[in-house]
Amino acid sequence: MAYQGQASGYYNNQGMGNAPYQQLGGQHYPQQYPPPQGPPQGYQQPYQPSYQQQPPQQSYPLQDVPPQQPDPKYNQHPPDYGQYTPPQEGKETFQETFKIQKPKYNDIWAGLLYIAVFCGFVAVSGISLQRYSRYHSFNGGGIYGSSNDFSLDTNTIILFVFVLAVGFVVSWAYFLAARAFTKQFVWLTGILNCVLAVGTAAYYLYLRLWGAGIVFAIFAIFAILAFISWIPRIPMTVVMLQQTMDVARMPKIHVFFISLMGGIISLAFGAWFSVTLVAVYTAYMPSDSTSNPNPSCASGGCSSGRVIGLVVFVTFAGYWITEFTKAVIHTTVAGQYGAWYFCAGKPGGIPSGSAAGAFRRATTYSFGSLSFGSLIIALINMLRQACSIAQQSEAADGNMIGMIMYCVLGCIISMLQWLVEFFNRYAYCHIALYGKAYIAAAKDTWKMMKDRGWDALAQDCLVGPVVSMGGLFVAYLCALLSYLYLEYTKPAYNEGRTFTPVIMAFSFLIGMQICKTFTMPITSGTETIFVALAWDPQVAITDHPEFWDRLVHVYPRVQQMINA
Numbered sequence: 001m002a003y004q005g006q007a008s009g010y011y012n013n014q015g016m017g018n019a020p021y022q023q024l025g026g027q028h029y030p031q032q033y034p035p036p037q038g039p040p041q042g043y044q045q046p047y048q049p050s051y052q053q054q055p056p057q058q059s060y061p062l063q064d065v066p067p068q069q070p071d072p073k074y075n076q077h078p079p080d081y082g083q084y085t086p087p088q089e090g091k092e093t094f095q096e097t098f099k100i101q102k103p104k105y106n107d108i109w110a111g112l113l114y115i116a117v118f119c120g121f122v123a124v125s126g127i128s129l130q131r132y133s134r135y136h137s138f139n140g141g142g143i144y145g146s147s148n149d150f151s152l153d154t155n156t157i158i159l160f161v162f163v164l165a166v167g168f169v170v171s172w173a174y175f176l177a178a179r180a181f182t183k184q185f186v187w188l189t190g191i192l193n194c195v196l197a198v199g200t201a202a203y204y205l206y207l208r209l210w211g212a213g214i215v216f217a218i219f220a221i222f223a224i225l226a227f228i229s230w231i232p233r234i235p236m237t238v239v240m241l242q243q244t245m246d247v248a249r250m251p252k253i254h255v256f257f258i259s260l261m262g263g264i265i266s267l268a269f270g271a272w273f274s275v276t277l278v279a280v281y282t283a284y285m286p287s288d289s290t291s292n293p294n295p296s297c298a299s300g301g302c303s304s305g306r307v308i309g310l311v312v313f314v315t316f317a318g319y320w321i322t323e324f325t326k327a328v329i330h331t332t333v334a335g336q337y338g339a340w341y342f343c344a345g346k347p348g349g350i351p352s353g354s355a356a357g358a359f360r361r362a363t364t365y366s367f368g369s370l371s372f373g374s375l376i377i378a379l380i381n382m383l384r385q386a387c388s389i390a391q392q393s394e395a396a397d398g399n400m401i402g403m404i405m406y407c408v409l410g411c412i413i414s415m416l417q418w419l420v421e422f423f424n425r426y427a428y429c430h431i432a433l434y435g436k437a438y439i440a441a442a443k444d445t446w447k448m449m450k451d452r453g454w455d456a457l458a459q460d461c462l463v464g465p466v467v468s469m470g471g472l473f474v475a476y477l478c479a480l481l482s483y484l485y486l487e488y489t490k491p492a493y494n495e496g497r498t499f500t501p502v503i504m505a506f507s508f509l510i511g512m513q514i515c516k517t518f519t520m521p522i523t524s525g526t527e528t529i530f531v532a533l534a535w536d537p538q539v540a541i542t543d544h545p546e547f548w549d550r551l552v553h554v555y556p557r558v559q560q561m562i563n564a
Helices: 006-011 108-134 154-180 182-204 211-247 256-286 304-343 353-361 368-395 402-434 437-452 454-460 465-488 492-497 500-535 538-545 546-552
Strands: 022-023 029-030
Touching: 029 500, 108 256, 108 304, 108 368, 154 182, 154 211, 154 256, 154 465, 154 500, 154 538, 182 211, 182 465, 211 256, 211 304, 211 368, 211 402, 211 465, 211 500, 304 353, 304 368, 304 402, 304 500, 304 538, 353 402, 353 465, 353 546, 368 437, 368 500, 402 437, 402 500, 437 500, 465 500, 492 500, 500 538, 538 546
Parallel strands: none
Antiparallel strands: 022 029
16 A cells, blocks of 8 residues: 655644654655545645565555544644645646646735836836937947936946846856856855955955945955854755756756746846936936036936936836746746656656746746745845945945944844745745745745754755855955946046945846846755655655665754654
8 A cells, every 4th residue: 555755644634643653774664554534635645665565455444443643742733734736646747747726816916016016117217218318429328438427327337238247157157067066066155255255355455445345354254154154064055956956957857948048037137227227317317517417307307306216116126026037937946846856756757848837837826926925025125225335335435333333234134134035935936836825835835844844954954045155256246346347447427436336236236136046946946855855755765765865864863854
């Protein structure tokens, strides 16, 4: 008789209680029980292990089996993790394998709001670019030759082109390094990030920019301390990263293609965003009495307040659009890794079209849910961006107290962002496979992982922090490039380094978002494996024994989790 994974017994308390495990060949496997009464409430998938060679045992009638007493810890009805159809064996497509019983569009309000904001960004971009193009000669045709001495101009657009090129090339090289040098990837990332942070701080201090130098010196200290704390957790991280990259190389898995497409989309939107940002400044920034008059303001409509409002809106829209793009990539890749985990060891194998099926679900039924999750991250990013600009401005003015205050505030916002992103990523994995609403998916997934103890394993894994540190590395490069560019070209509008903090902050943003988009499939694959392990670890034992053995070898505590 085929037995079920422990997750189904735990979340579908059909009179089985906590099934004890018996020792077989150094592994823990559940004893066999009669089938539960009634249909399951959560995910429930029977498995026929390949290692079970003895003949099938005789099944007993359900009424002959005495009821077992449940563990007092779970004497209440278990949490309802949704009405899901378990992965269906022998199905040919992703939609059939991970079927939603009652499909519906979730979080519609968030999807409509996202569409409205996107349309607003298009409108602001179109109007601003039209005003910019009308007086293109005034803003110059290249790095030099601009009559604009009061706001961003063509010189800035060329700077952003360089930033985009560096961000794209370095991010793609970073992703390829993860593919080619998986074992060395964690060490390489930590060392490079520390070296760049120390080098940037030393350079600013050498230029006697004390404020910026002290800020980056603090970042460098934190980077070094973080890397030292990584060392005990690197072996387990390497196992998870290797498994993620091994799956990415399998047939029917298109992770590398998705990463490249995501990077190209991120690059294209980064160019659009950069041009729009410059156009807003040139179209609506009023000139003062000592500057050349802005021809765009001849017919009125210019004010500093309008510029600030439009820049805030454009920045928010840019964050939301890029975060939504990453969410779609995340769920698309999560669908593929879920298909590998639950189906690769079955006769039918990985269902065909898993990438297209997961993408279709992400952009239809889950469109609103992804909009909701990315909205929260966009708002937090906006606060962090404003804090970063204020911090650099205070540093440029030599106000040490103000700089330290904004630095502390930025750390608090960063911790909040880490917490929200942690919940978001695992909720997206749940949404990818079962199409649930955002809040319900976040609650269910986190409760499931925490109840079974897999949250500790997820937090001990460094794949997410490593990728984030890689994004920070690219962001450092882009910010440093923008500073060197402004110092070398000396545009008239940046007299006294007026716009240096703003331009560096946006260059940092562009580099970070491009790299995170490129590397999103890596974190998505790892996090989907964690969610699947929490959902039913028995699948890893029976269908992916080599991966399970390597995980147990570097993280023995995982054997206790399957009995949690």
